[in-house]
Amino acid sequence: MKTKAILLSEHGEPATVARCCEVELSPPGPGEVRVRVLFAPINPADINVLEGKYPVRPELPGIPGVEGVGVVEESGEGFAAGTRVLLPHRFGTWREAGNVCAAELVRVPDDVPLAQAAMVRINPATALCMLREFVRLEPNEWVLQNAANSAVGRCVIQMCRHYGWRSANVVRRAELVDELLAEGADAVFVDKPGELPVRLALNAVGGDSAVRMAGRLAEGGTIVTYGAMARQPLKVPNGLLIFNDIVWRGFWVTRWYARASAEERAALFDELFDLLRKGIISTPVEATYPLTEIAQALTHAQQAKRAGKVLLRCSE
Ligand SMILES: NC(=O)c1ccc[n+]([C@@H]2O[C@H](COP(=O)([O-])OP(=O)(O)OC[C@H]3O[C@@H](n4cnc5c(N)ncnc54)[C@H](OP(=O)(O)O)[C@@H]3O)[C@@H](O)[C@H]2O)c1
Numbered sequence: 001m002k003t004k005a006i007l008l009s010e011h012g013e014p015a016t017v018a019r020c021c022e023v024e025l026s027p028p029g030p031g032e033v034r035v036r037v038l039f040a041p042i043n044p045a046d047i048n049v050l051e052g053k054y055p056v057r058p059e060l061p062g063i064p065g066v067e068g069v070g071v072v073e074e075s076g077e078g079f080a081a082g083t084r085v086l087l088p089h090r091f092g093t094w095r096e097a098g099n100v101c102a103a104e105l106v107r108v109p110d111d112v113p114l115a116q117a118a119m120v121r122i123n124p125a126t127a128l129c130m131l132r133e134f135v136r137l138e139p140n141e142w143v144l145q146n147a148a149n150s151a152v153g154r155c156v157i158q159m160c161r162h163y164g165w166r167s168a169n170v171v172r173r174a175e176l177v178d179e180l181l182a183e184g185a186d187a188v189f190v191d192k193p194g195e196l197p198v199r200l201a202l203n204a205v206g207g208d209s210a211v212r213m214a215g216r217l218a219e220g221g222t223i224v225t226y227g228a229m230a231r232q233p234l235k236v237p238n239g240l241l242i243f244n245d246i247v248w249r250g251f252w253v254t255r256w257y258a259r260a261s262a263e264e265r266a267a268l269f270d271e272l273f274d275l276l277r278k279g280i281i282s283t284p285v286e287a288t289y290p291l292t293e294i295a296q297a298l299t300h301a302q303q304a305k306r307a308g309k310v311l312l313r314c315s316e
Contacts (some may be wrong), residue, residue: 001024001025002022002023002024002025003022003023003025003095003096003097003098003134004021004022004023004096004291004292005020005021005022005023005063005092005094005095005096005097005098005291006018006019006020006021006063006064006065006094006095006165006291006294007019007020007021007023007061007063008049008058008060008061008062008063008064009049009060009061009063010060011050011051011052011060012050012051012052012220013051014047014050014051014298014302015294015295015298015299016295017050017157017295018050018064018094018294018295018298019063019294020291020292020294023063023095025097025098025175026099026100027099028074028076028099029099029187031077031101031102031103032077032099032100032101032102033072033073033074033076033077033079033099033100033102033105034072034073034074034076034097034098034099034104035070035071035072035073035085035097035098035099035100035121036070036071036073036096036097036314036315037068037070037087037093037094037095037096037097037098037314037315038068038069038070038071038114038313038314038315039068039069039114039115039117039118039288039311039312039313039314040065040067040068040069040087040093040094040152040311040314041067041068041118041119041309041310041311042297042301042309042310042311042312043066043067043122043123043309044067044227045061045122045308046064046066046301047298047301047302048279049064049066050064050298051224054101054262056082056254058090062092063092063093063094063095063098064092065092065093065094065095065118065312066089066092066093066121066122067086067087067089067118067119067121067122068086068087068091068094068115068118068312068314069084069085069086069087069108069114069118069313070084070085070087070093070097070100071083071084071085072085072105073097075214076102077102078100078102078200079093079105083107083109084107084108084109084110084114084117085100085106085107086105086106086107086120086121086269087100087105087110088100088101088104088105088115088304089121089206089254089257090107091104092129092266093314094291094294094314095291096291096314096315097292097315102159106265106269108273109222109273109277111139111277112273112276112277113276113284115285115288115311116276116282116283117276118275118311119151119283119309120269120272120273120276120310121252121253121285122253123150123151123152124151124155124184124272124275124276124281124283125253125256125268125272126152126155126226126251126253127152127156127159128155128159128271128272129227129251129253129256129268130156130202130224130251131143131156131159131163131165131200133251134200134222134249134251135199135200135221135222136198137165138198139165140164140165141162141165141166141199141200142165142167142186142196142197142198143156143165143166143167143168143198143200143201143202144168144169144170144186144193144198144200144201144202144206144213144216144217145167145168145169145170145201145202145203145213145259146169146170146171146202146203146205146206146210146213147170147171147204147205147227147229148167148169148170148171148176148180148185148188148203148228148281149171149173149176149180150205150229151308152202152226152227153169153204154183154284155283156178156202157169157180157183157184157185158183158184158275158280158281158282159275159280159281159316160184160186161184162275162280162281166186166187167184167185167186167187168186168187168189168193168194168196168198169185169186169187169188169189169215170188170189170190170191170192170209170212171188171189172190172191172192173190173216173305174190176188177190191209191212192212193212193213193216194216195215196214196216197218198216198217198218198221199204199217199218199220199221199222200222200223200224201213201214201216201217201221201222201223201224201226201239202223203223203225203226203227204225204226204228204229205227205228205229205230206225206227206228206229206230206231206232206233207230207232207233207234207235208222208228208230208232210223210225210234211234211236211240214236214240214246214248215240217244217246218302219244219245220244220245220246220247221244221246221247222246222247222248222249223246223247223248223249224249224250224251225248225249225251226250226251226252234248234263236248252277272312283308283309284307284308284309285308285309285310285311286300286306286308286309286310287300287309287310287311288310288311288312288313289310289312289313290312290313291312291313292313294312297310297312
């Protein structure tokens with residue numbers, strides 16, 4: 001049987017190297033179930049995979065896509081047909097259908113919106129883990145972050161609001177200030193963070209933006225780098241280490257999943273599904289494209305000033 005998939009045969013300019021093709025789909029093997037993929041986002045990490053710049057990527061030729069949601073097509077391995085599932089990390093989600101190891105599927109409750117479920121594994125999980133794992137935050141304590149308009153950034157704002165912390169947010173566009181305040185941000189700054197007592201800063205930009213945030217941290221404060229949108233290295237002033245003893249840490253959700261126990265992963269998904277079903281967290285979507293329009297979708301996903309994620313609608 002043939003099915004549509006995005007095939008990557010070489011690395012390079014994303015909109016050029018990713019092509020929609022018909023690929024052969026064999027019957028499910030032992031321990032596998034057939035899943036029809038519904039939605040999959042285009043994340044910055046996917047762009048880096050296509051460029052050949054991400055440390056974990058499919059062997060070529062291969063199918064990209066690090067997360068997504070689908071529906072079980074044929075009952076088997078304890079899954080009834082029609083069950084909604086999150087797809088595993090290395091599956092390659094930019095396809096119409098595929099066979100998945102049943103043990104790696106995560107059931108999605110029926111009251112969680114499908115498009116939101118497609119985006120839960122990477123960005124909301126990253127936001128929650130970073131807020132919990134580095135500094136034990138007190139009630140009402142400030143958290144500082146840059147790229148606050150990103151999917152992770154908006155989750156940080158929404159989660160701070162919900163769990164009783166205060167978010168101080170740096171954006172690069174003045175027009176976002178009112179929008180993020182309305183979303184629940186406690187303070188929004190353009191480029192340069194203001195002076196606040198902060199022990200935790202979350203850095204998705206790198207370069208000067210990260211150093212400016214580190215300069216605002218209280219003595220012994222922690223800055224967690226999880227993204228490098230500016231593609232610029234960090235130049236750490238000696239004084240931040242000598243006089244302020246700032247702690248520089250990194251976070252990679254892939255490593256978190258690899259190290260977490262099955263119980264910890266299940267608890268994370270339960271919590272995130274609950275936040276989604278109650279509308280406490282939600283990731284805006286700017287546009288949805290079918291697989292056949294992958295070039296337009298990738299071009300769109302790389303544009304600045306987006307109001308949300310670009311999603312692929314992988315099947316009808
Ligand atoms: N380490 C991990 O495990 C992990 C997990 C999830 C995400 N990430 C990383 O986190 C970052 C955000 O991901 P996302 O999916 O949330 O992003 P996203 O929703 O695609 O949004 C990208 C954001 O980056 C901002 N941006 C782009 N270029 C910039 C620059 N040169 N300077 C400052 N800001 C810039 C954009 O600002 P505008 O709105 O102004 O265009 C936008 O807010 C990415 O680097 C991603 O790879 C890492």
